[in-house]
Amino acid sequence: MKKTISTLIASLFMASILVPQVSTTASATETPNKRIVTYFPSWGIYQAGQKNVQVKDIAWDKVTHVNHGFFEINNSYQIQTTDSYADFENEGFPHAPQADWDKYPNTGYPKDAVFGHFGEYKYYKSKYPNVKLLISVGGWTRSDKFHEIAASPEKRKILANSMVDFMKKYNFVDGMDIDWEYPTVTRAPEDQYDRGCVGGPEDKQNFTLLLKDIRETFNANGMKDKLLTVAVSAGESKIRNTEPDKYAQYVDYIGVMTYDFAGSWDTTTGHLAGIYGNPNDADKSRAKFNMNDAMNIFVNDYKVPKDKLLGGTPLYSRGWGNVQAGPNGDGLFQKGDGTFKGNLGEGGQYSWFDLKNLEKAPGWTKYRDPIAKVPYLYNASTKQFLTYEDETSLQERINYINSNNYGGLIVWDASGDDFDGARTMHTILYNGLIKNNPLPPTPENKPQKALLTVDNSTNTGSFNLTINIPNNSLATSYKLYENNSVIKEGTINSNAFSDTLKITSKAVGNYTYRIDTINENGTTVGDNVVVTVKETPNINLPLAGVLSVDNQKNNGNYTVTLNIPAKSLATNYKLYENNTVVKEGTVTDLSFSFKYTVTSKAVGNYSYKLETINTNGQTVSNLLNVTVEKAPIPPTDSDWKVGTSYKIGDIVKYNGHTYKCTIANTALDGWTPEAVPALWQRIN
Numbered sequence: 001m002k003k004t005i006s007t008l009i010a011s012l013f014m015a016s017i018l019v020p021q022v023s024t025t026a027s028a029t030e031t032p033n034k035r036i037v038t039y040f041p042s043w044g045i046y047q048a049g050q051k052n053v054q055v056k057d058i059a060w061d062k063v064t065h066v067n068h069g070f071f072e073i074n075n076s077y078q079i080q081t082t083d084s085y086a087d088f089e090n091e092g093f094p095h096a097p098q099a100d101w102d103k104y105p106n107t108g109y110p111k112d113a114v115f116g117h118f119g120e121y122k123y124y125k126s127k128y129p130n131v132k133l134l135i136s137v138g139g140w141t142r143s144d145k146f147h148e149i150a151a152s153p154e155k156r157k158i159l160a161n162s163m164v165d166f167m168k169k170y171n172f173v174d175g176m177d178i179d180w181e182y183p184t185v186t187r188a189p190e191d192q193y194d195r196g197c198v199g200g201p202e203d204k205q206n207f208t209l210l211l212k213d214i215r216e217t218f219n220a221n222g223m224k225d226k227l228l229t230v231a232v233s234a235g236e237s238k239i240r241n242t243e244p245d246k247y248a249q250y251v252d253y254i255g256v257m258t259y260d261f262a263g264s265w266d267t268t269t270g271h272l273a274g275i276y277g278n279p280n281d282a283d284k285s286r287a288k289f290n291m292n293d294a295m296n297i298f299v300n301d302y303k304v305p306k307d308k309l310l311g312g313t314p315l316y317s318r319g320w321g322n323v324q325a326g327p328n329g330d331g332l333f334q335k336g337d338g339t340f341k342g343n344l345g346e347g348g349q350y351s352w353f354d355l356k357n358l359e360k361a362p363g364w365t366k367y368r369d370p371i372a373k374v375p376y377l378y379n380a381s382t383k384q385f386l387t388y389e390d391e392t393s394l395q396e397r398i399n400y401i402n403s404n405n406y407g408g409l410i411v412w413d414a415s416g417d418d419f420d421g422a423r424t425m426h427t428i429l430y431n432g433l434i435k436n437n438p439l440p441p442t443p444e445n446k447p448q449k450a451l452l453t454v455d456n457s458t459n460t461g462s463f464n465l466t467i468n469i470p471n472n473s474l475a476t477s478y479k480l481y482e483n484n485s486v487i488k489e490g491t492i493n494s495n496a497f498s499d500t501l502k503i504t505s506k507a508v509g510n511y512t513y514r515i516d517t518i519n520e521n522g523t524t525v526g527d528n529v530v531v532t533v534k535e536t537p538n539i540n541l542p543l544a545g546v547l548s549v550d551n552q553k554n555n556g557n558y559t560v561t562l563n564i565p566a567k568s569l570a571t572n573y574k575l576y577e578n579n580t581v582v583k584e585g586t587v588t589d590l591s592f593s594f595k596y597t598v599t600s601k602a603v604g605n606y607s608y609k610l611e612t613i614n615t616n617g618q619t620v621s622n623l624l625n626v627t628v629e630k631a632p633i634p635p636t637d638s639d640w641k642v643g644t645s646y647k648i649g650d651i652v653k654y655n656g657h658t659y660k661c662t663i664a665n666t667a668l669d670g671w672t673p674e675a676v677p678a679l680w681q682r683i684n
Contacts, residue, residue: 319348
């Protein structure tokens with residue numbers, strides 16, 4: 001898949017009225033007033049046009065959410081990666097776990113080691129715990145299963161449970177984004193990598209039911225704080241093919257793909273992502289194909305809360321070839337075709353960082369539409385036209401979001417920015433939506449924020465959390481969270497409140513704590529406190545023993561050898577077979593060795609481990625796996641004999657081993673089974 005997924009880029013970049021591209025992530029506990037959601041294209045590592053983008057290239061300090069695009073749905077109705085190598089197996093990324101065979105003798109890696117893109121996500125989530133990571137499911141080429149699943153309560157449940165299972169396994173993932181493109185629409189595959197889409201009128205109601213079941217499944221599994229978002233079309237007809245007024249209650253926010261309003265699938269040039277509509281556009285089918293009209297449909301017709309609506313910004317272009325200059329000499333709203341190919345594929349697709357060079361290239365002239373508030377490029381010599389987003393139009397888009405109190409912007413995609421430089425576009429987003437747009441003041445009737453501190457943010461598993469709630473905070477109760485699960489709660493009065501919670505014996509890992517203050521008027525979310533528990537050796541624990549076996553694959557007879565080194569500090573040992581103790585005893589300060597003989601074991605797999613024990617605890621040895629294979633067929637002759645005629649399949653014993661005849665022969669002196677392996681296959 002890692003080879004074929006790279007060819008999907010053209011498909012994944014279609015129109016928001018026609019194509020996918022975006023998913024959404026929101027955070028119930030985040031502090032910024034606005035959201036900046038950037039998409040990471042997993043196939044970008046194979047694409048020179050996307051600078052072989054990696055997770056490290058994401059502007060982690062400039063975003064609130066990262067959406068991983070894309071996961072698909074398999075034939076068992078469960079989510080799965082579209083590229084297992086890139087997502088989970090590639091060991092070549094900068095922060096991949098390093099093997100430590102002394103510490104982890106069986107595999108070299110701890111049990112929670114993660115490689116690929118998700119190993120990088122795990123690392124960056126430890127550095128930026130407030131950035132939310134979501135999995136975008138579907139997209140333009142992988143929406144083929146939604147219609148079938150949404151129509152069935154049983155299949156909806158299977159899908160939702162698979163999402164829960166994934167987030168339990170990878171607990172640094174903060175939620176799921178549903179990118180069904182699009183409900184009610186049936187579309188044939190465009191190429192061998194595209195699965196098309198199946199749709200019907202029943203999708204309108206079933207889309208809502210799908211989101212309802214996923215949300216309720218998250219809640220029922222203790223995942224109320226996990227995010228559920230959607231990426232939806234900005235085209236009016238596709239908006240009305242769903243029920244935004246009903247499904248909005250189940251999602252944290254709605255990512256409206258306000259781009260791909262025009263492209264080479266149209267016969268006239270236009271704006272990729274106009275903020276406002278220009279009445280001079282000759283293609284009247286695009287009358288409401290602009291950001292302002294799309295957002296107004298959600299707000300005015302479906303009463304969706306504004307802070308749940310995110311617009312979109314494209315870090316790529318669309319274009320046409322064979323475009324005449326037209327009456328204004330700029331190629332805008334003129335006839336064109338799809339012959340113009342950019343560095344990302346057909347239809348004039350360029351990454352934003354390449355467009356910066358084109359702006360200065362000979363033959364190109366830059367224009368700006370004062371009505372739509374977006375730029376475009378025209379080359380009168382080559383008859384080529386490009387529509388895109390630049391720094392000025394992005395700031396206009398941010399101003400629109402802020403002045404209309406919308407929830408933020410989604411970005412397609414992270415690879416388009418100059419990530420080997422200043423990350424210009426993400427910096428503009430951050431400054432405009434967050435840095436220079438602080439949270440509104442807390443209403444007087446809501447409780448004041450509490451203060452949570454830790455005595456040692458990096459420790460070996462024991463630390464103290466101190467809660468401080470100010471006098472006259474208006475709070476009547478509080479909840480203390482660890483990794484989004486409540487671990488302590490209580491009531492408070494108007495006096496100042498302080499409490500210390502002692503945490504002990506915490507396993508190695510990263511833990512995020514926060515305290516929320518509550519009253520009848522709402523909840524004030526506290527700041528996150530991140531604690532890192534590191535592993536330190538306990539010199540008083542016994543040394544580990546070592547297990548070995550004389551024959552790891554056998555027919556049921558084998559010997560396991562236990563070795564415990566001298567001065568191990570162990571006083572006792574226990575030998576486990578499949579987690580059941582089969583041998584135990586005492587140990588002296590001298591080196592200790594013991595053989596455990598197994599006979600007539602049934603066919604199957606057996607795992608052994610050795611615990612060395614003293615009063616300070618126990619240390620586990622390497623894990624030893626033994627496979628008992630099917631016992632050999634009893635021989636037809638007790639021994640191999642010279643002069644005997646053998647046929648294929650005959651079994652003989654020779655020199656303590658069993659052999660099967662593979663070529664019919666008459667045994668000759670010197671042609672022993674050991675000497676002539678071409679005639680005899682040793683099977684034991």
